[in-house]
Amino acid sequence: MTTPLLRVEDLKARYGPVQVLHGIEFNVFKKEIVVVLGANGAGKTTTLRSISGMVETSGLIEFDGQPTKKLNPSEIVRRGVAHVPQGRGTFPELTVEENLKVGAFIRTDKDIKTDIEACYSSYPVLYERKAQTAGSLSGGEQQMLAVSRALMSRPQLLLMDEPSLGLAPQIVEDLFTRFVTMNQDHGTTMLIVEQNAQLALDIASRAYVLESGEVTIEGRAEELVNDDAIRKAYLGT
Amino acid sequence: MDLLLQRIFDAITNGSTYALIAVAMVLIFKATTLINFAQGEQAMLGAFAVLQLWNWGIPMWWAVIIGMLFSAALAAGLERAFIRKFDPTDHLPLVIITLGLFLVINAIAAIIWRFDPQSFPQLFPSGNAFTYNNVRLSWYSIFAFGSCVLVLLIFQTLLTKTKVGLAFRAVSSNLESSRLSGINIGPTLQFGWALAAAAGTLGASIYAANPVLQIEPSMMLRALIFSVTAAALGGLDSLWGALIGGLTIGFVQSVVVQYIPFIPNEMSLSAAVVVLLIVLTLRPSGVLGTRTVERV
Numbered sequence: 001m002t003t004p005l006l007r008v009e010d011l012k013a014r015y016g017p018v019q020v021l022h023g024i025e026f027n028v029f030k031k032e033i034v035v036v037l038g039a040n041g042a043g044k045t046t047t048l049r050s051i052s053g054m055v056e057t058s059g060l061i062e063f064d065g066q067p068t069k070k071l072n073p074s075e076i077v078r079r080g081v082a083h084v085p086q087g088r089g090t091f092p093e094l095t096v097e098e099n100l101k102v103g104a105f106i107r108t109d110k111d112i113k114t115d116i117e118a119c120y121s122s123y124p125v126l127y128e129r130k131a132q133t134a135g136s137l138s139g140g141e142q143q144m145l146a147v148s149r150a151l152m153s154r155p156q157l158l159l160m161d162e163p164s165l166g167l168a169p170q171i172v173e174d175l176f177t178r179f180v181t182m183n184q185d186h187g188t189t190m191l192i193v194e195q196n197a198q199l200a201l202d203i204a205s206r207a208y209v210l211e212s213g214e215v216t217i218e219g220r221a222e223e224l225v226n227d228d229a230i231r232k233a234y235l236g237t
Numbered sequence: 238m239d240l241l242l243q244r245i246f247d248a249i250t251n252g253s254t255y256a257l258i259a260v261a262m263v264l265i266f267k268a269t270t271l272i273n274f275a276q277g278e279q280a281m282l283g284a285f286a287v288l289q290l291w292n293w294g295i296p297m298w299w300a301v302i303i304g305m306l307f308s309a310a311l312a313a314g315l316e317r318a319f320i321r322k323f324d325p326t327d328h329l330p331l332v333i334i335t336l337g338l339f340l341v342i343n344a345i346a347a348i349i350w351r352f353d354p355q356s357f358p359q360l361f362p363s364g365n366a367f368t369y370n371n372v373r374l375s376w377y378s379i380f381a382f383g384s385c386v387l388v389l390l391i392f393q394t395l396l397t398k399t400k401v402g403l404a405f406r407a408v409s410s411n412l413e414s415s416r417l418s419g420i421n422i423g424p425t426l427q428f429g430w431a432l433a434a435a436a437g438t439l440g441a442s443i444y445a446a447n448p449v450l451q452i453e454p455s456m457m458l459r460a461l462i463f464s465v466t467a468a469a470l471g472g473l474d475s476l477w478g479a480l481i482g483g484l485t486i487g488f489v490q491s492v493v494v495q496y497i498p499f500i501p502n503e504m505s506l507s508a509a510v511v512v513l514l515i516v517l518t519l520r521p522s523g524v525l526g527t528r529t530v531e532r533v
Contacts, residue, residue: 052417073416073417074416088411091410091415098403098407101403103418105403106418106419153418
């Protein structure tokens with residue numbers, strides 16, 4: 001078996017006196033889409049924030065074979081981890097184009113313009129609104145922009161925190177279809193935290209279920225879709 | 238009529254200097270929604286540095302430029318030493334630190350330069366550019382206003398055309414996503430502190446160079462209050478709002494007090510605050526400030 005792109009072992013995290021993660025363990029391999037399911041407060045967001053270096057943790061997080069424990073968020077981005085935070089991944093006062101430029105902040109190469117154009121051709125609506133502020137976009141457009149912003153750093157691993165939150169079902173479906181395309185065309189590895197279990201399991205190869213800061217179920221997505229416990233708790237059937 | 242025109246010209250003179258200090262405050266507020274109460278004192282210290290350099294025989298404008306660089310470096314140091322350890326979103330400790338800096342800087346200036354007012358070198362040509370009947374527009378007014386506009390144009394270019402400016406605006410807009418985009422928050426805010434201090438020093442130098450004023454450690458106390466009012470009036474996160482706010486406050490100070498007889502001169506500051514209250518009631522984010530819309 002190949003070494004995972006992201007390896008997490010015995011990860012614990014706390015906010016002040018409240019311990020949120022009680023030693024979780026999971027892997028993400030190159031070119032996979034892995035989804036983390038769980039109810040509110042299960043520690044999904046904290047898991048992603050730990051990987052990005054935004055919270056104090058103990059345990060092991062290894063990215064591309066290197067531990068990231070001593071790195072700050074900025075250095076972790078430079079290693080190739082991009083993160084779309086929950087619901088507020090854009091810079092509302094900046095224009096669409098400036099948002100994309102901020103996404104490329106860590107880069108010094110000459111291809112930034114080309115990447116911005118590539119992004120415009122896959123999302124023509126962003127091209128039409130490139131001079132508008134991000135805050136004036138609709139919820140779905142903002143989420144597209146947030147994902148595009150994250151991709152501008154040319155990440156090896158894309159972390160997404162509830163990309164479907166607050167969006168109309170049709171828009172969510174379109175967004176997830178794009179994730180699949182991105183994954184197939186560019187081999188972008190993704191770790192997605194979601195409450196919309198049905199859609200997430202449809203596009204994921206593997207899934208982990210977090211409950212009160214612990215991984216309780218893990219497996220291949222197509223198996224979990226048919227798992228009775230999962231169906232009851234997360235699919236509502 | 239002549240009197241009104243004269244008062245408007247006076248308003249431009251005072252307003253421009255308030256605007257320069259206000260711009261400095263706006264820069265810091267934009268990034269961290271923090272009002273730096275030490276801004277006026279940092280500016281005063283910078284102006285004293287300019288005076289000191291000039292006393293040592295350095296040409297006037299070189300003294301101003303070196304003074305601005307000195308205060309920028311000092312502000313960068315203050316940010317690193319006192320501000321950065323604290324969570325930028327938790328304001329109370331930061332406000333108390335800026336109040337502490339206010340007192341300490343004031344005391345240091347008083348120890349070095351004493352409280353006696355000293356005359357400040359002329360930055361601009363003396364005399365009037367324009368005289369008509371009793372109306373006079375001095376070169377000082379024109380240059381003070383011009384310097385203010387120039388500083389705003391430079392800042393606007395820095396913020397919109399450079400990478401560090403973009404990072405600064407990104408941090409102002411969304412701290413978390415800035416971190417997640419690889420921006421180092423500390424040095425970016427430090428850049429804002431340095432820039433703000435340089436503008437403040439220019440403002441205080443122009444203020445002290447006013448032919449009717451002198452430089453002394455407490456000279457910015459009054460100006461600070463006018464400048465905070467100006468910044469709030471224009472919109473605390475808007476650079477050009479600071480200019481509009483500064484001019485409005487200058488206008489209220491000189492015109493309203495002249496024409497509304499029951500407001501005595503001593504009340505000019507209160508009159509400015511009343512105008513602020515009226516504006517903020519009608520437009521809570523100030524004249525040009527960003528109106529925040531929160532999605533909940």
